[in-house]
Amino acid sequence: MTITLKYYGHATFGIDANGVKLVVDPFLAPNNPLAPVTAEEVEADFILLTHGHGDHVADAIGLAQRTGALTICNFEIEAWLQNAGVEKTHSMHIGGAYCFPFGRLKMTIAHHGSMLPDGSNGGNPAGLLITFTSGERLYFSGDTALTYDMKLIGEAGGVDLAVLNMGDNYTMGPDDAVTAAQFVQAKRVVPSHYNTFPPIAQDPYAFAAKLKERANIDCTVLDPGEETTI
Ligand code: NI
Ligand code: MN
Numbered sequence: 001m002t003i004t005l006k007y008y009g010h011a012t013f014g015i016d017a018n019g020v021k022l023v024v025d026p027f028l029a030p031n032n033p034l035a036p037v038t039a040e041e042v043e044a045d046f047i048l049l050t051h052g053h054g055d056h057v058a059d060a061i062g063l064a065q066r067t068g069a070l071t072i073c074n075f076e077i078e079a080w081l082q083n084a085g086v087e088k089t090h091s092m093h094i095g096g097a098y099c100f101p102f103g104r105l106k107m108t109i110a111h112h113g114s115m116l117p118d119g120s121n122g123g124n125p126a127g128l129l130i131t132f133t134s135g136e137r138l139y140f141s142g143d144t145a146l147t148y149d150m151k152l153i154g155e156a157g158g159v160d161l162a163v164l165n166m167g168d169n170y171t172m173g174p175d176d177a178v179t180a181a182q183f184v185q186a187k188r189v190v191p192s193h194y195n196t197f198p199p200i201a202q203d204p205y206a207f208a209a210k211l212k213e214r215a216n217i218d219c220t221v222l223d224p225g226e227e228t229t230i
Helices: 060-067 075-083 150-155 174-183 204-215
Strands: 003-007 013-017 020-024 046-048 070-074 089-092 097-100 103-109 126-132 137-140 161-165 188-192 227-229
Touching (some): 003 188, 046 060, 070 075, 174 188, 188 204
Parallel strands (some): 020 046, 046 070
Antiparallel strands (some): 003 013, 003 227, 097 103, 103 126, 126 137
16 A cells, blocks of 8 residues: 655645545644645545644645544644634644544653644644555654654554654754654655745755765655655
8 A cells, every 4th residue: 555645835735545545733734834735626535734833834724624534633732623614623632642533643742832823722732653454654744843752653653654853943954853753763854944034944855865874764855745655
């Protein structure tokens, strides 16, 4: 079976998991200056939210309402979605895992903020660890600093692919992201959360070279609209 990971720019990804469609942190055109598509052009059976910041949830309500997807998020963001009229939600919290039709999803520790765009409480930010029903393991760091807790993911067997924030300023930068890749024992890395705005300008190819040199881990740099398989 094949898992396809498509990049929409910034920290927004689409996943086709053996025919089931997931969207992670929907931030699409015109909100997301890098996204090649609008929320009208994306399909979703499940929407996954790491935290409440606008650059991760700007298109969550619209996408959920148009597609009827089940939105998976923390308890506080679920309340925000329900206030907006989104009915199909599943709330979780850090450390918890649940088996969905696409696989087992665990919310992991992230060090960041999570206030929602309207100022309401977005709970705590999270990373996402997915073990697909076909066995592949995919980790989204979410917006986070480097944390020693990432080692727990590595010690639990590592991941086939880690999507790691490396834009710096708001999250870990390239050097810490290399260490994060080592901590989670990633077989391969896709960088995210860079070049959307001037404070997070980075060269992803320099990051890829650093990852190879320091950690001997492969990196797949995706331009918005491009995809890779796991
Ligand atoms: Ni954020
Ligand atoms: Mn962000």
